[in-house]
Amino acid sequence: MASLKLENIYKSFVKDQIVIDNFSIAIKDGEFLVLVGPSGCGKSTLLRIIAGLEEATSGDVFIGDRLVNNIHPKDRDIAMVFQNYALYPHMNVFDNLAFGLKLRKVDKSEITERVEEAAKILEIEDLLARKPKELSGGQRQRVALGRSIVRDPKVFLFDEPLSNLDAKLRVQMRTEIKKLHKRLKTTMVYVTHDQVEAMTMGDRIIVLKDGIVQQVGSPVEVYHNPINMFVAGFIGAPAMNFITGDIKNAQLVCDSFSIDLSELSEINKHEGQKVIFGIRPEDIHLDTNGFSLPLLVMEPLGNETLLHLEGKHTAILAKVRSTDATELGDNVNIRFDTKQICLFDCKSLKRIL
């Protein structure tokens, strides 16, 4: 087990095109850190730099207290699990699990012991004689995990390991990986572009965009206190609503309606300012005294129902209890929970309130 530290990492593959821009983080021993961001933002590149499969243009990587910039990947004591499990098709599960250890010339009896232990943890003991093609997607992913476990690494790196699985299996494997972390207590860095995975799995999450860290924090912090409009829009499903408007007399004035914000103590500071107003779908409530908007579509999800409402220039999505959403007409009256709103500066897109 070990802590992991990245200091001022820059990476460009092509001159003048920065892929990772001054990335620094200290990951505690035993922490589960999730790196989340849209496709192409540099997540895999960062993992590959940690693993030593890619060299940083500048910056330092430490595993524990050891500077590993010049240490070969196989000597970094790191295990990486990829999206495509890359199992050896001609080998059975036992041999797939044992392969890395055999290469390292580990003693035969110890190999058997470690493979059996990993198989037990992952509940694949009955599958050891099967070939990968005789396994389901979830079972294959377990074998891929098992291959890392047998190595007993200091750090696990996961690069979107669940994205090939169907929705149900993803949820199941998500829990399995969390359980694994709880049991092994090894430092884990987990990359995903799925914000639900990030929220549910991480002790801390890092939101990355265009190679630049946007925010680092616990899932709850990032969800409730997004630092800018990108983070606010990226974290949370369905996504936060954004409405452009002006602050006039402590009101948000936009095309379709005005909202009284006078109960927000700092609203006066922004008088006259053009802002982007953000509100999450669950913070919009049905209220007969609220303002009225046309209802375009209703999507019942079981316990909750999504209401697609039509503002003049903006669509608005509300999430309400299904029991409250019966007998709605063509127009619905809604109220925003103004304590839960975010305001962003129109130009910098940074959060101002």
Ligand SMILES: Nc1ncnc2c1ncn2[C@@H]1O[C@H](COP(=O)(O)OP(=O)(O)OP(=O)(O)O)[C@@H](O)[C@H]1O
């Ligand atoms: N070997 C390479 N040569 C040149 N450019 C590269 C190379 N590898 C990655 N890139 C570029 O670096 C950027 C970051 O790529 P990276 O694979 O790290 O993104 P990602 O966040 O993992 O995306 P995804 O979610 O799609 O996997 C992309 O613009 C990509 O095109």
Ligand SMILES: [Mg+2]
């Ligand atoms: Mg990637």
